[in-house]
Amino acid sequence: MRHSFDGYAFHLEHFDELLNGEQSWALLYLPARACPCRDRATGSPQPTCPRCRGYGFTWEPPPRVEWTLTFHRGSAARPEALPRHLRPEEVMAVWDEEGRSYAIALEDGQIRFVGEAPPEGAAYHVRVRAPLVARGHGQNLAGRKEVGEYGELDHRDLSLTLPARTRLPDGRYVANPAFFAAYPDRFVLVDARVRVSQVLHRGEEEHLLYAYVYQVLGCEALDAQFRPSAYAPGEDFTLEAGRVVWTPGRGPRMGTPYTLTYIAAPEFYVFRELPQVRHQGGHSLPRRLHLRVWELFPRPGAAYGR
Numbered sequence: 001m002r003h004s005f006d007g008y009a010f011h012l013e014h015f016d017e018l019l020n021g022e023q024s025w026a027l028l029y030l031p032a033r034a035c036p037c038r039d040r041a042t043g044s045p046q047p048t049c050p051r052c053r054g055y056g057f058t059w060e061p062p063p064r065v066e067w068t069l070t071f072h073r074g075s076a077a078r079p080e081a082l083p084r085h086l087r088p089e090e091v092m093a094v095w096d097e098e099g100r101s102y103a104i105a106l107e108d109g110q111i112r113f114v115g116e117a118p119p120e121g122a123a124y125h126v127r128v129r130a131p132l133v134a135r136g137h138g139q140n141l142a143g144r145k146e147v148g149e150y151g152e153l154d155h156r157d158l159s160l161t162l163p164a165r166t167r168l169p170d171g172r173y174v175a176n177p178a179f180f181a182a183y184p185d186r187f188v189l190v191d192a193r194v195r196v197s198q199v200l201h202r203g204e205e206e207h208l209l210y211a212y213v214y215q216v217l218g219c220e221a222l223d224a225q226f227r228p229s230a231y232a233p234g235e236d237f238t239l240e241a242g243r244v245v246w247t248p249g250r251g252p253r254m255g256t257p258y259t260l261t262y263i264a265a266p267e268f269y270v271f272r273e274l275p276q277v278r279h280q281g282g283h284s285l286p287r288r289l290h291l292r293v294w295e296l297f298p299r300p301g302a303a304y305g306r
Contacts, residue, residue, distance in 0.1 A: 012283055012285065015286065016164065016165050016173075016286075019135060019137050019161060019162070019163040020163060020167040020173075024135045024136060024137050025135065025136050025137065025138050025160075025189060026085060026135065026189075027133065027134045027135065027136055027160075027187045027189060027190070028062050028131055028133060028187065028188035028190055028265075029062055029132075029134050029177050029178035029186075029187060030059040030060060030061065030062065030185065030188070031059065031177075031181070031185050032058070032059050032060075032183075032184050032185050032186070033059075033060065034056065034057055035049060035051055035052035035056055035058055037049040037052060037056075044056070053207070055297070057184055059185075059186050062131040062132050062177065063131070063132050063177070064129055064131055064132065065129070065130070065132045065168065065174075066127065066128065066129045067168050067169055067172070068126065068128070068170060069082070069125070069126050069128070069169060069170060070123055070124070070126075071111070071124055072121060072123050072124075073117065073118045073119065073122050073123075073124065074120045074121060075121075079110075080110070081110050081111060082106065082111065082126065082128065082169070084109035085109075085133070085190035085191060085212075086106060086109065086128065086130055087130075088105060088106050090128055090129060090130040091104065091106070091126060091128055092127040092128060093125075093127045094124060094125070094126050094127075095124065095125055096118045096122055097122070097123055097124075100118075102114075102115075102116060102117065102118065102124065103115055104126075111126070128169075132166075132168075132174075132177060133166070134162070134166045134178045135163070135166045135167060136160050136162045136178070138158050138160050138161075138189075139159050139160075139161070140157070140159040156292065156293040156296065157271065157290060157291060157292050158268065158290075158291050159288055159289070159290060160187070160268075160288065160290075161286050162176060162179055162181070162286060162287050162288075162289065163286050164176055164284035164286070166178075179284065181270050181273065182273045183271065183272070184269045184270055184271075184297065185269065185270045186267055186268070187267065187268050187269075187270075187291060188210075188212050188265050188266075188267050189265055189267070190265045192266050193265065194263070194264060194266045195217070195261070195262075195263055196208075196209055196210060196261065196262055196263075197260075197261040198259070198261075198262075199257055199258070200244060200257070200258060200259075200260060201256065201258075202246070202251060202252045202253065202255060202257075203254040204255070206243055206244040207242055208239070208242045208243070208244070208260070208264070209264075209294070209295055210264035210265060210266060210267055210294070211241060211242025211243075211264075211267075212242075212264055212265040212267075213239055213242070213263070213264045214262075214263045214265070216233040216239070216260070216261075216262045217261040217262055217263065218230065218259075218260075218261045219231040219232075219233065219237070219258060219259065219261070220258060220259055221252040221256055221257065221258035221259070222257075229252070231250070231251055231258070235247070236250040236251055237250070244260065266293065266294070267293075268291035268293055268294055269294055269297055270289050270290070270291060271290050271291060272289075272290040273289055274290075
């Protein structure tokens with residue numbers, strides 16, 4: 001697509017490349033579906049629905065894609081690093097030109113070989129299967145609190161500009177699954193980090209506010225005499241799809257409150273999506289969305305697992 005204006009030209013492909021550049025945001029897109037658990041009289045979702053947990057919507061996980069990157073051992077021109085948000089279990093295979101396989105660990109995206117490594121200067125390949133990451137440009141990030149007639153009002157919003165195509169780490173372009181995002185689809189900002197300290201109750205819908213957890217900093221509960229007891233991740237409990245799963249015979253008693261502190265990727269939901277003419281000449285021009293922080297999604301207590 002090329003528009004000329006008295007010697008000037010606009011290339012949509014170049015604008016898409018800009019929105020997919022290194023300064024763009026890496027996003028996991030979770031499209032929403034309305035849950036049919038609605039009350040016939042009020043239209044409200046059932047608060048006890050096990051499918052949507054009273055939100056009125058369910059969110060689908062992003063599709064998974066496979067891609068391969070090639071590195072040269074010890075190269076100064078191109079660092080041996082994968083995207084920071086990748087998890088070790090998403091690395092399928094590592095091999096060199098002669099077919100030898102290797103084991104690696106990831107430290108904030110940096111590749112570290114476990115045991116044998118390719119010789120200095122040798123090429124090796126990394127095959128990854130991970131959720132599709134969309135790219136976009138965030139701006140106008142703002143947070144404010146207002147005192148209203150019925151209490152304090154909290155606003156934490158941003159604007160997001162999305163291209164029609166998104167670039168994979170291997171350089172290929174694919175259709176951006178988030179291009180037609182609408183209320184209340186969710187976005188996970190996988191390159192960002194927030195510290196969360198959340199109170200949960202054992203056995204009572206122990207879902208975390210932010211499911212994409214990078215690190216658990218601590219977990220503790222108090223007994224009847226207010227003495228603290230600490231619990232270790234991986235030993236006393238694990239996290240599965242953003243939910244706390246306790247090891248049998250470990251952890252606090254049923255109904256006991258406990259605090260879990262962790263580092264996670266923040267989430268936003270589409271708060272407003274205004275109809276815009278974005279297909280002039282049959283071309284898909286970038287779209288802009290208004291997002292709001294996920295914990296402000298309208299369901300009282302839901303964000304904190306109650």
